[in-house]
Amino acid sequence: MRTLVQKLLPRTTFKQVVAFRGYCTDKILDIGQPTAASHPELMKEGEITPGITADEYITRRKRLLELLPENSLAVIAAAPVKMMTDVVPYTFRQDADYLYVTGCLQPGGLAVLSHDFGLCMFMPETKPYDVLWNGKIAGVDEALEFFKADEAYPLRKLREILPDIIRRSSKLFHNSSTASPAYVDLEAFRKAAENGQVKDISLFTHELRLIKSTAEMKLMKESASIACQALLQTMMHSKTYPHESLLSAKVEYECRMRGAQRMAYNPVVGGGCNGSVIHYSRNDRKVKEGDLVLMDIGCELHGYVSDLTRTWPPCGKFSAAQEELYELILLTNKECIKLCKPGASIQHIHECATKMLREGFKELGILKNLKSDVFHHLNPTSIGHYLGMDVHDCPRVGYDRPLKPGVVITIEPGVYIPSIFQGPQRFAGIGIRIEDEVLITESGYEVLTGSIPKEINQIESLLNNFCFGSTMHGPKFMKASTC
Incomplete structure (x- = not known):
């Protein structure tokens, strides 16, 4: 069917297709993502993405250029x-x-930054049938007018323009995780890489993403709030x-309903022993009583x-063994949070956590001595990591870096x-983690x-006095009960 549509489409002009799509979006031309005009309930005038203004994006670019060495180029x-099957893509991020x-x-x-042109x-570029099947996407005009680029060209002109820019640059920086054949296969890029000029x-x-702006902090607080509300409802x-x-x-469901x-x-x-698998993801078992x-x-x-x-007993009551271990993890969590301040580091907090947990495990009889290597099997993770646009954010920044106001970490x-x-x-098969997000302030x-x-x-009060039933029906579901 798609082939047939493509054969028929040349009879329809690109402007006609765009106009039709514009009509379908209340006559506001779609640029492939929300704008203040198309999504006034989501964005304010002057914002490029919700909560982040064009001025802030321009400032980011200037700061990045300030960090780049003289006569260097950045390609991002x-x-x-990514495709799930032949014609079905994964959700794009x-x-x-x-x-x-x-x-x-x-x-x-493709974004190219230089001291010469910004x-x-x-x-x-899209063809009419691309618009029909996938919708409008931003092009050169939107790059200049909406994203506030200093210059913009269609991607087909990349091979005409970029090689000369690369040859005039003494150093080239690019995002290796998204490296595209569109520029990596250019002879000029290959020669720069062979000469050790590519980083x-x-x-x-x-470095720039590590310290959050006021607008970024607001978004991170909102993201945390949504997750907290969703997890509370789930508990x-x-x-x-x-x-x-x-x-x-x-x-x-609760996260998405709140705007995520x-x-x-x-x-x-992870229910029961599955909780001791750190990145357990099967999520296919019933949690035993x-x-x-x-x-x-x-x-x-x-x-x-x-x-x-958060870790909790759905039945509404911690066992004695669970409570002993939980109290140790909770105390470590609270004491480590107290250490979060400007000048501290994740590495320092981790060392303090390790000392507390080793002593606690020995007191409970889990470790025979404080220096036992068994500890690394019971607690193989860091006390935390940076958080921001990615879950393990800014991995190029070491954990020994002194924390500054505006940095967000996990404990x-x-x-x-x-x-x-x-x-x-009595402790066999128990997995417990208590994780919080912490913003470093002045x-x-x-x-x-x-x-x-x-x-x-x-937790026990929440589960025993405020838990909910459900309106779901069917042989696979239990009847809603009064808690």
């Missing part, structure tokens, strides 16, 4: 479309660096429906992600004890996920 490609510099949420583009965008642009972009339903898959579906565009990652919903469920979730709001974890102590365990059997810190309960008495 949009993320590629823009590369964080390309989004940070351009504000463009669409695939196919930002030049090479934009994909990764993340050396500079991660209150877990007693009635203690199934990993249902809890995963519930939390995603997507989950930041596949939710981790008396077991804990470890839920690690986050959502994405207009390019900024959240990341938090996530945990213990992951396998079912087969050479230690006190005077210390702000916990962005503080609205989610984590004290044992709070």
